[in-house]
Amino acid sequence: MTLDGLPPHRGGADELACLLARALLAGHWQPGDAFPRELDICAHFDVSRNQVRNALANLTATGLLERTAGRGTRIRSIDDWHLLDPLMSAWMAGLADPDPQLVREILAFRYSAEPVVTRLAAEAAEEADIARLESAYQGMTRTACTDRAQHAEYDVAFHDAIYQASHNLVWRQMGHLLRPSIIALIQRSQKSLHRLEAGLDDSLARHARVLDAIRRRAPDAAERAARDVLQRTAVDLGIVADHAPANG
Amino acid sequence: MTLDGLPPHRGGADELACLLARALLAGHWQPGDAFPRELDICAHFDVSRNQVRNALANLTATGLLERTAGRGTRIRSIDDWHLLDPLMSAWMAGLADPDPQLVREILAFRYSAEPVVTRLAAEAAEEADIARLESAYQGMTRTACTDRAQHAEYDVAFHDAIYQASHNLVWRQMGHLLRPSIIALIQRSQKSLHRLEAGLDDSLARHARVLDAIRRRAPDAAERAARDVLQRTAVDLGIVADHAPANG
DNA sequence: GCTTGTTTAAATGTCTGACATTTAATAGTC
DNA sequence: GACTATTAAATGTCAGACATTTAAACAAGC
Numbered sequence: 001m002t003l004d005g006l007p008p009h010r011g012g013a014d015e016l017a018c019l020l021a022r023a024l025l026a027g028h029w030q031p032g033d034a035f036p037r038e039l040d041i042c043a044h045f046d047v048s049r050n051q052v053r054n055a056l057a058n059l060t061a062t063g064l065l066e067r068t069a070g071r072g073t074r075i076r077s078i079d080d081w082h083l084l085d086p087l088m089s090a091w092m093a094g095l096a097d098p099d100p101q102l103v104r105e106i107l108a109f110r111y112s113a114e115p116v117v118t119r120l121a122a123e124a125a126e127e128a129d130i131a132r133l134e135s136a137y138q139g140m141t142r143t144a145c146t147d148r149a150q151h152a153e154y155d156v157a158f159h160d161a162i163y164q165a166s167h168n169l170v171w172r173q174m175g176h177l178l179r180p181s182i183i184a185l186i187q188r189s190q191k192s193l194h195r196l197e198a199g200l201d202d203s204l205a206r207h208a209r210v211l212d213a214i215r216r217r218a219p220d221a222a223e224r225a226a227r228d229v230l231q232r233t234a235v236d237l238g239i240v241a242d243h244a245p246a247n248g
Numbered sequence: 249m250t251l252d253g254l255p256p257h258r259g260g261a262d263e264l265a266c267l268l269a270r271a272l273l274a275g276h277w278q279p280g281d282a283f284p285r286e287l288d289i290c291a292h293f294d295v296s297r298n299q300v301r302n303a304l305a306n307l308t309a310t311g312l313l314e315r316t317a318g319r320g321t322r323i324r325s326i327d328d329w330h331l332l333d334p335l336m337s338a339w340m341a342g343l344a345d346p347d348p349q350l351v352r353e354i355l356a357f358r359y360s361a362e363p364v365v366t367r368l369a370a371e372a373a374e375e376a377d378i379a380r381l382e383s384a385y386q387g388m389t390r391t392a393c394t395d396r397a398q399h400a401e402y403d404v405a406f407h408d409a410i411y412q413a414s415h416n417l418v419w420r421q422m423g424h425l426l427r428p429s430i431i432a433l434i435q436r437s438q439k440s441l442h443r444l445e446a447g448l449d450d451s452l453a454r455h456a457r458v459l460d461a462i463r464r465r466a467p468d469a470a471e472r473a474a475r476d477v478l479q480r481t482a483v484d485l486g487i488v489a490d491h492a493p494a495n496g
Numbered sequence: 497g498c499t500t501g502t503t504t505a506a507a508t509g510t511c512t513g514a515c516a517t518t519t520a521a522t523a524g525t526c
Numbered sequence: 527g528a529c530t531a532t533t534a535a536a537t538g539t540c541a542g543a544c545a546t547t548t549a550a551a552c553a554a555g556c
Contacts, residue, residue: 013510037536048511053537057302061309061335069537070519084332084421087309102417109418112364120360169350170357170425173332177418285507296540301508317508318548 002036009045013054016045020055021091024064024075027099035065035073062088078102084174092180103184104237106177111227111234113174114162118210118226121165122219129165133211136161140207144200152186158207162226165214185233203229250284257293261302264293268303269339272312272323275347283313283321310336326350332422340428351432352485354425359475359482361422362410366458366474369413370467377413378463384409385459392448400434406455410474413462433481451477 006023009016029035036044041052056073059065063082067073078099082088083106092098121129139154159182160175206229213222234240254271257264277283284292289300304321307313311330315321326347330336331354340346369377387402407430408423454477461470482488 039536050510050512054305054510057305058309061306063334067537068519069517070535072519072536079417079420081417082334082421083418084330086311086330105417108416112368112416112419113361116360116364168356168360169327169329169353170331171360172327173330287507298539298541302539315508316548317546318506320507320548 009047013051014058016047016051017055017058017087018091018094021059021062021064021088022095024059025092025095025098025102029075031075031077033075035075037072058087061085084177086173086176089176089180093183095180097187098180098184103181103188104239106181107185107230107233107237108239110177110181111230111239114159114230115223115226117166117171118162118214119219119223120168120171121162122214122217122222124167125165125214125217126167129161130215132161132164133158133214137207137211141204144204148186152182156182162210162214202232257295261299262306264295264299265303265306265335266339266342269307269310269312269336270343272307273340273343273346273350277323279323279325281323283323285320306335309333332424334421334424337424337428341431343428345435346428346432351429351436352487354429355433355478355481355485356487358425358429359478359487362407362478363471363474365414365419366410366462367467367471368416368419369410370462370465370470372415373413373462373465374415377409380409380412381406381459381462385455388455389452392452396434400430404430410458410462450480 005028006019009019023029038049038052038056041047042049045052056065056067060067061082062085063076063080065073066076078101083102092102125133136154136158140151140158143151143154156179159178163171163175163178166172206225209225210222210229213225231240253276254267257267271277286297286300286304289295290297293300304313304315308315309330310333311324311328313321314324326349331350340350373381384402384406388399388406391399391402404427407426411419411423411426414420454473457473458470458477461473479488
C-alpha cells in the first residue's frame with residue numbers, strides 16, 4: 001500500500017506520527033504488511049529523515065509498527081496495539097470512522113469496568129470530585145439540545161471525573177479511553193437520528209442517578225446506576241443480553 | 249541530584265533508558281526537579297548524544313520526564329506516569345525495592361479489577377485458555393516448595409492467563425501489570441518468612457478454586473474465588489477491611 | 497523603584513551526510 | 527542439492543553544525 005491518499009503535512013514529527021497512525025488505525029494497511037521505507041516517506045512529505053524517524057519511533061512505541069534493521073518496517077497485529085497509551089487515544093479520538101471491532105472491544109471493557117470504578121468513586125470521592133461531577137453534569141444538560149460536540153465533551157468530562165474520583169493511580173489513567181469511545185458512539189448514533197433524540201432525556205436521567213449515588217456515598221447504588229448508563233449501548237452492540245443486568 | 253550512584257552501562261539506548269528509569273522509579277529524584285542535561289549524561293556514561301536522546305525519548309513517552317527546548321528536562325509527578333505502558337512494567341519488574349505507594353495502588357487496582365476479569369474469563373474461556381491456566385497451576389504446585397523465582401513466574405502466568413481468557417483487547421493489555429506486582433509481593437513476604445510458608449497451601453487452594461470455577465463456566469463462583477485470592481494481601485495492605493468481602 | 501526591552505548564555509530540537517550493522521536474496525562452488 | 531560468499535537494501539548509529547526556545551542578566555526610560 002502507498003502513501004498516496006494521505007492528507008498533506010504542515011510540520012512537526014508529532015503531526016506526522018498522528019497522520020500515519022490514523023491511516024493505520026483506519027485499516028489502510030493489513031497486519032504483516034510492509035510499511036513504506038524511511039526515505040520514501042521523506043520524499044513523499046518532503047521532510048527530513050529525522051522527523052520521519054521520530055514519528056516512526058512513536059508508532060513503534062505504541063505497538064503499531066515493528067522495525068528491524070535490514071528487514072524493514074511491518075505492521076503489527078491489533079492484538080499488540082497499546083490501546084491504553086494516551087498517544088493512541090489521542091489518535092483514535094479524531095478518527096473519522098474507527099474500526100468497529102475496536103469500538104466494540106473498548107465498550108465491552110467499559111461495560112465491565114465502569115460499575116466497579118463507580119463503586120470505588122462512591123467510596124472515595126471528596127468534595128472536589130463531586131464538584132467536578134456536578135459541573136460536568138450541568139454542562140451536559142445545558143448543551144443537550146444545542147451543541148452536540150460540546151455535549152460530548154461534557155460527557156467525557158463526567159465519566160473522566162468518575163475515574164478520577166476512584167483515587168486510584170491505575171484507574172485514573174484509563175480516563176484516556178473515554179474520549180475516543182464516546183466520540184465513536186456519538187458518530188454511530190448520528191446515523192439513526194430519532195434514536196439519539198429519544199434517548200437523550202433517558203441518558204441524562206441515568207447520569208443523574210450516578211451522580212446522586214456518588215454524592216450520597218452509596219456504593220451499591222452507584223454500581224447499579226453506572227451499569228444502567230452503559231446498558232443501552234451494550235445491548236445495541238450485542239455485548240450483553242437485553243433483559244438481565246449481569247449482577248443486579 | 250547527580251548520576252554518581254548509578255551502575256555502569258554496557259551498550260544500547262534501551263538499557264540506558266531502563267537504568268535511568270529505575271533510578272527515577274526508586275525515587276532518586278523528586279517531582280519538579282531538574283534532570284541532568286544531555287551532554288552531562290553523554291559524558292558520564294561515555295555514549296553518543298543519539299543514544300541519550302533515544303533513551304530520554306522513551307522516558308518522556310512513559311510520562312516520567314518532561315522536556316522543553318531551552319528549559320531543560322524535569323521530573324514529572326507520579327500522577328502523570330503511564331503505569332500501563334509495557335515499558336514501564338518491564339522497568340518496574342526488575343526493581344529492587346519499588347515505591348510502597350505504587351505497590352499499594354497497583355494492588356488496589358487488581359483487587360477491584362480481577363474479580364470482574366475472572367467473571368469475564370468464566371464466560372468467555374475456550375479450551376486453549378483453560379489449558380494454559382491448568383499448565384500454569386501445575387507449575388505453581390510443582391515449584392511451591394522448591395524454586396521461589398520459578399513459582400512467581402508460574403503465578404504471573406496463571407493470572408495473565410485469566411486476563412487472556414477474558415478475550416477482551418483492553419483487559420488483555422493489563423496482564424503487563426502482573427509481573428511487577430507479584431514480584432513486589434514476593435519480596436515483601438520474604439521479610440516475614442513464616443507467613444510465606446504458612447500461606448502457600450492456602451494460596452494454592454484458592455487458585456485451584458478459581459481454575460475450577462472457570463473450567464465449570466461459573467461466573468459468580470469465579471468472581472468470588474478471584475476476590476478470595478487477593479483478599480489476604482489486600483487486608484495486609486489495608487486496602488479492604490478484614491471481615492467483609494465487598495460483594496460476596 | 498518598577499517596568500520594559502535587549503542582550504546573552506544555555507538548553508533542547510533539527511538537519512545533513514557518512515558510515516555501521518543486520519537481513520534476505522543471489523550467485524557461485526563443491 | 528546443499529553450503530558458502532557476495533551483494534543490495536533496509537534500519538541503526540555517529541558526529542558536527544546549526545536553529546529555536548527559554549530564562550536570566552542587564553540596561554534604559556518613565
